Amino acid sequence: MTTRIYENTYFYIDKEDATIPWVKIFAQKPYKELSDCDEQTKKAMLDAMQIVEKVMLDYYHPDKINIAMFGNYVPHLHIHVMARFKEDSHFPESMWGIKQRDSKLKLASFDSFVLQLCQKLSQTN
């Protein structure tokens, strides 16, 4: 099940079902690469990526933000933004790497994070 947390003309943001705070920003149009985007979509997505990062940092105080644009399985442009913690399941490996441990993270409410994120995103658009 996909949880949609935000949407506008240019992109939508889905929650990844994971043990860390992890969202994916998808272009509304079926672009494959960042280079394929019209300028407005590109700007909107890169701005959103930075807003997600900033709200994650302020809200979760993670040890590191991880960002990725892969799309090898799903060639529809999307940006992963993840809050990483030293005690999460994979740190310091990427979330696509080898699992290091069972996660015992106790995280603040994702719903409250989404509320703050949507406020910031709405202020920007």
Next chain:
Amino acid sequence: MTTRIYENTYFYIDKEDATIPWVKIFAQKPYKELSDCDEQTKKAMLDAMQIVEKVMLDYYHPDKINIAMFGNYVPHLHIHVMARFKEDSHFPESMWGIKQRDSKLKLASFDSFVLQLCQKLSQTN
């Protein structure tokens, strides 16, 4: 051994020693997250990321570009930009995932790619 392929006031670009075309754009200053950057560095790095992507697409015609900002091991802001091919060692997994096969890629000259990349980067700055 690190191969430096480009440098300016805001960032430098190193070649990753890999079986695919793979470069890393590092901030000159020891920023940890994209949010920590001054505006000029942030713009310069995100512009460079897009130029690297575009030149890789035009030069190598890969099946997909992969971009990542992790920095869990090295908390010094850097952007990985990779040209991915269906027959590369890890596709469709990320380069941090499980190896799928031995790579038998026959790639065009990396030196010529660097030449084209540096021309584009110099035109932009």
